[in-house]
Amino acid sequence: MNANGTLRHLLSLENLPREVITEILDRAESFLSVGTRKAKKVPVLRGRSVFNLFFENSTRTRTTFEIAAKRLSADVVNLDIATSSQSKGESLLDMIDNLVAMQADMLVVRHSHSGAAHMIAEHVPKGVHVINAGAGSHSHPTQGLLDAFTIRHFKKDFSKLKVVIIGDILHSRVARSQIHVLKALGVPEVRVVGPQTLVPESMSTMGVKVYNDVELALDGVDVVTALRLQNERMEASLVPSAQDFYQNYGLTKERLALADPEAIVMHPGPINRGVEIASEVADGGQSVILHQVTFGIAVRMAVMSLLVDS
């Protein structure tokens, strides 16, 4: 992912050095003010061609990348691949070759297979940058970075934090991304908790503490992340029902009271009120869920600007 010290592509957070993460977060800090101006525009990517390649539909993610690119003054072209020449039997790499020939500067790739973004990155020539905008149903490395940005924003220092992630850890790349980035930034204690089918003991090899009791897991933490409960998982009977999940793991006001009084509440969105989180918590004073959205734009601007500098 790295070519002699500079970042060419953002494909995953695994093995991303702390210095690069910090550089992205610092850069995002400087872009944060752009969003609060009337003219939300800087000329950093002026005239660059950014293609949003969405092999699976995700309006929400596509929109955040589109906004980030436009605020950097890039020209953005949205390609909904389901309706494009994929259906004409063109191979993925032939399609990429064509976009490169159209002088693409950056490809933002969303694909159900996590290998797709990697394969594309290995294929494109120098000067073309690839960002993994999520593989699987709802996760991507920029999510981990914006989580880190959010925590740093509110907690300043990573070195003494206790963090807990609640829910379907097993299938969540949001969880995986966050664990990777927090470990790299020196967070001493990351806890995970959820139904045993979704949080196997073996996860402790990732350097996290595995809990099955949500109350114990919340005790004294500084940061709480509630993951979205995917309907698909419920259909597969991995969790009994939404009601049952809420009963046992839902982030209620009472449970949140077990955390540090200054603890922040995060969620990758979109939230299921009354499933993984109570409405009064989602809308409460400790929730920074909407800050995450705002910071997500700045983080994506930071990643894009960093890549084209390489």
Place this chain on the structure above:
Amino acid sequence: MNANGTLRHLLSLENLPREVITEILDRAESFLSVGTRKAKKVPVLRGRSVFNLFFENSTRTRTTFEIAAKRLSADVVNLDIATSSQSKGESLLDMIDNLVAMQADMLVVRHSHSGAAHMIAEHVPKGVHVINAGAGSHSHPTQGLLDAFTIRHFKKDFSKLKVVIIGDILHSRVARSQIHVLKALGVPEVRVVGPQTLVPESMSTMGVKVYNDVELALDGVDVVTALRLQNERMEASLVPSAQDFYQNYGLTKERLALADPEAIVMHPGPINRGVEIASEVADGGQSVILHQVTFGIAVRMAVMSLLVDS
């Protein structure tokens, strides 16, 4: 809709003061020349983020707002909500919170329920502006404003006009919008005419004269608006058939001759030739239907620029 004298949102024309309407029309006048330049662009909304939130499909309306925003140099993001996270069960207001967190400046909302735009407007913080781009099948307040602009453009003075609206008055928010705005601007006589099922006597409480005979209604008027006959109405047997409607209420050359010789002919589009209007009238010298389209862009630019000034 108004906060201490300035307009924050444009949701409906009811209760919109004459001065504000006049300010919009005057401002639209100044934007009219932008469209005739080679470079149709002014920096009024440079770097602002405008979201087109279309909960029901309307390419035509979406396009006019997109063009208006782009000519004001805004960054426009089109959200086709049918395919977005609405399907993930996210609530409408959670979605709006997310767009606000993305630092949206303006939300252009098209929704089948007229309450949606109002609900959104009440929900968003200061600094975010909502425009109702139509509730129901084909109407919206900017339509009423562009109708008023068109009439003022060709007739100058509202104070002596006779105006007639022909067709399905009952279900038409185009009719309702136009009646409101013309009353506010001091038009002394607004007539409505159509099949009794579509123009009930009770409409006279809106301050209009109800006719059932189209020839009588057209007598001596200065402005004629033919409404689009919606297929859905016909399917519901509220009108017998397209042929029958044309026979009794279609705006033919012969009927138009009953109006003032200088009368103008308007229609919100898209027209059904040979249903509510004869081709020779739609394409004739008194028709200002395409002027309405051109003026519609200027009026939308005016509304957008006025809101961000507030």
Place this chain on the structure above:
Amino acid sequence: MNANGTLRHLLSLENLPREVITEILDRAESFLSVGTRKAKKVPVLRGRSVFNLFFENSTRTRTTFEIAAKRLSADVVNLDIATSSQSKGESLLDMIDNLVAMQADMLVVRHSHSGAAHMIAEHVPKGVHVINAGAGSHSHPTQGLLDAFTIRHFKKDFSKLKVVIIGDILHSRVARSQIHVLKALGVPEVRVVGPQTLVPESMSTMGVKVYNDVELALDGVDVVTALRLQNERMEASLVPSAQDFYQNYGLTKERLALADPEAIVMHPGPINRGVEIASEVADGGQSVILHQVTFGIAVRMAVMSLLVDS
């Protein structure tokens, strides 16, 4: 298509004078460097309104026109007509009248019927320009121009060239466009080859040499164009099968060796590897298939800029 010496619309290559073709190619040459800059942007069409009117889906073609227009700084609005008011029963020309009333400067039209672009061009007023972006499944005049640009780029002089086009000549407007433009530019020998059902003897009236033996046709040529084999043709039993076609007409390394050693290989894309062309040829040193894509952007920029100058 021409109004007193200047080009108002680009609808077809038939009867397009050599001087106009050359002017487009020269202009494209000057735009080629724009794509290699970081800021791929020139202000030639700044503030102009370009509408992509796609009555049939073609993401690939739409994207190239969108990029070309954006690099010229135009405002681009994509209209997917399948989902628009066409479904409301609006006539094609009424829709065009509306776009003209929105002060469109340029309409890029893709329609299954080749007459549509012509009809639109005849209908629009002076100052509005129409580009035919393809009628039928995968062809359009800008394809012929980019083919000519590619050949000139690599071969410099048209006056001594031998060119061969392989495949379904009968149904291919790519072939037809290329033949027209090469004849106009003075190419002395254009050969066509393919199954007899797809390359009838009668084609010789177009001034081309008809072959049925691909080895003979390739002998000593300077330029080889392999056409895409459409599945629809195979379904209609006009060719026995993909395997059979490849066996008899596929452009293999061995067959390419019969051409001039400096011969270039072209294809309109997307390619069917192992059907009309061998992978090693498509990816080989003589292939200029991806150059065609790059040149296609410059050629479309050239056409757009030329039209608005008229």
